[in-house]
Amino acid sequence: MDKLVLKNISMIYQTIETETKAVEDISFNIKDGEFVVIVGPSGCGKSTILSIIAGLINPSYGEIYLDGEKISYPCNKIGYMFQKDTLFEWRTIFKNITLGLEIRKELTKENLNYANILIEKYGLASFKNYYPRQLSGGMRQRVALIRTLVLNPEILLLDEPFSALDYHTRLLVADEIYKIIKAEGKTAVMVTHDIAEAISLADRVIVLSSRPARIKTIIDIKLSVNNKTPLLSRNAPEFKDYFNLIWKELDKNEY
Amino acid sequence: MNTNTPSKEHLEYISKIKHKNMLITITRILILVIFIAQWELTARLNIVDPFLVSQPSRIFKTFIKLMQEGNLIRHTYVTCIETIIGFTLGTIIGTLIAIILWLSDFTNKVLEPYLVVLNALPKIALGPILIFWIGNGQPAIIIIALTISLIVTIISVLTGFNNVDEDMIKLVKTFGANKYQILKYVVLPSSFPTIVSTLKINVGLSWVGVIVGEFLVAKEGLGFLIVFGGQVAQLDMVMLSIIILSIVAYIMYAIVNRIEQKLIK
Numbered sequence: 001m002d003k004l005v006l007k008n009i010s011m012i013y014q015t016i017e018t019e020t021k022a023v024e025d026i027s028f029n030i031k032d033g034e035f036v037v038i039v040g041p042s043g044c045g046k047s048t049i050l051s052i053i054a055g056l057i058n059p060s061y062g063e064i065y066l067d068g069e070k071i072s073y074p075c076n077k078i079g080y081m082f083q084k085d086t087l088f089e090w091r092t093i094f095k096n097i098t099l100g101l102e103i104r105k106e107l108t109k110e111n112l113n114y115a116n117i118l119i120e121k122y123g124l125a126s127f128k129n130y131y132p133r134q135l136s137g138g139m140r141q142r143v144a145l146i147r148t149l150v151l152n153p154e155i156l157l158l159d160e161p162f163s164a165l166d167y168h169t170r171l172l173v174a175d176e177i178y179k180i181i182k183a184e185g186k187t188a189v190m191v192t193h194d195i196a197e198a199i200s201l202a203d204r205v206i207v208l209s210s211r212p213a214r215i216k217t218i219i220d221i222k223l224s225v226n227n228k229t230p231l232l233s234r235n236a237p238e239f240k241d242y243f244n245l246i247w248k249e250l251d252k253n254e255y
Numbered sequence: 256m257n258t259n260t261p262s263k264e265h266l267e268y269i270s271k272i273k274h275k276n277m278l279i280t281i282t283r284i285l286i287l288v289i290f291i292a293q294w295e296l297t298a299r300l301n302i303v304d305p306f307l308v309s310q311p312s313r314i315f316k317t318f319i320k321l322m323q324e325g326n327l328i329r330h331t332y333v334t335c336i337e338t339i340i341g342f343t344l345g346t347i348i349g350t351l352i353a354i355i356l357w358l359s360d361f362t363n364k365v366l367e368p369y370l371v372v373l374n375a376l377p378k379i380a381l382g383p384i385l386i387f388w389i390g391n392g393q394p395a396i397i398i399i400a401l402t403i404s405l406i407v408t409i410i411s412v413l414t415g416f417n418n419v420d421e422d423m424i425k426l427v428k429t430f431g432a433n434k435y436q437i438l439k440y441v442v443l444p445s446s447f448p449t450i451v452s453t454l455k456i457n458v459g460l461s462w463v464g465v466i467v468g469e470f471l472v473a474k475e476g477l478g479f480l481i482v483f484g485g486q487v488a489q490l491d492m493v494m495l496s497i498i499i500l501s502i503v504a505y506i507m508y509a510i511v512n513r514i515e516q517k518l519i520k
């Protein structure tokens with residue numbers, strides 16, 4: 001069954017001087033447990049789509065369905081991860097991770113227990129009482145992910161989550177975060193402008209046009225690797241074919 | 256990298272820095288000593304008129320005399336208390352008003368031009384009116400000190416609030432936070448350094464307010480001593496008050512500075 005359905009989503013930003021169409025008539029379905037990556041040229045409105053799904057902004061037109069029902073906000077089933085880790089420097093790692101629970105007033109024994117399980121499982125136990133500035137960039141991003149996972153969302157929205165990291169760290173963190181998301185059985189929608197990153201993570205890639213964002217094509221990624229991980233995917237023989245295919249799609253209307 | 260046995264170069268570097276810092280301290284003290292010495296000397300030799308510029312030994316005598324009369328501590332205490340109350344109130348009330356303005360964008364927009372005008376106005380000009388309204392006494396002095404620091408506090412704290420990382424606010428919104436929770440969890444804690452540094456500015460401003468207030472109305476306090484000393488042509492008393500004022504103002508600034516470092520760590 002489809003987990004998340006977007007129907008004819010359009011977004012027009014209003015200012016005094018003018019109105020700007022950011023997103024035009026976007027429709028797609030995402031299956032339960034699927035990892036979908038949206039790629040598009042910079043500034044095309046990719047992040048706007050995530051913000052709309054997260055309920056941070058209202059679309060001008062269109063509807064969103066979650067588990068077959070029209071979505072209502074605030075929606076506890078959706079978790080959001082940003083480009084920057086946005087950890088709170090004045091809180092310890094543990095307090096950062098439980099921030100969402102605190103705001104939702106759900107600091108129950110079970111939830112704290114679950115937080116501790118995740119912290120333990122993903123190697124942050126010895127850093128619980130550290131402050132964010134004492135952690136490396138990759139580790140901070142892992143904390144940001146755990147902070148989202150603690151709320152037990154069913155869908156994760158990832159807004160260029162690796163772009164603030166240097167290239168080497170980026171590959172490693174992408175691998176790590178992919179594994180965590182799969183291990184926890186989450187559905188994920190990620191936005192990026194990095195084609196290789198998109199192919200290495202995605203079950204499906206949605207290619208957008210430049211502004212206003214429209215869907216140009218949707219590509220199923222089928223790589224002949226066992227136990228797919230983002231790092232292994234990059235070695236698959238089909239990898240460069242997909243790369244060229246998406247490259248051409250993006251290239252058509254750019255520059 | 257080995258901290259147990261520092262290298263020769265490192266030791267040399269440290270001793271160089273220490274040497275330089277010592278030189279700076281010695282020079283500082285020397286300047287003060289020379290200044291006081293030439294003051295005393297030129298006054299004794301009547302190169303300058305000791306009636307007009309006073310002289311260190313006379314200031315010291317006045318100090319002893321006033322201490323024996325027992326008033327000096329009282330005057331200093333009164334001025335310090337007025338200043339502390341003034342800048343604490345200025346910081347608290349200013350922060351509260353900034354919170355209200357942050358919560359209501361409409362109020363903020365409406366009041367913006369008034370704030371700008373009030374900020375530009377030299378608040379001292381309100382002195383006589385405030386005295387007329389509040390009466391001739393300590394409350395008036397404190398209110399004058401308060402008005403001087405209040406507007407600056409509102410404006411700088413509000414700027415701090417508006418500079419909070421948008422993504423952090425977005426994040427807690429995805430957690431379902433309402434406006435008060437955004438304030439409590441994001442805006443206030445991340446503006447905390449701004450608020451503390453406003454405290455530092457406010458100490459200085461409140462001294463100005465308190466002294467001017469005392470000029471206008473007081474029956475006691477260092478500002479009163481300065482005006483009184485001027486009226487009875489006792490410049491020793493004026494000079495003494497100014498020296499005490501600069502010492503206590505420095506101490507208070509140092510305390511706030513220490514508090515800032517403690518809190519922001």
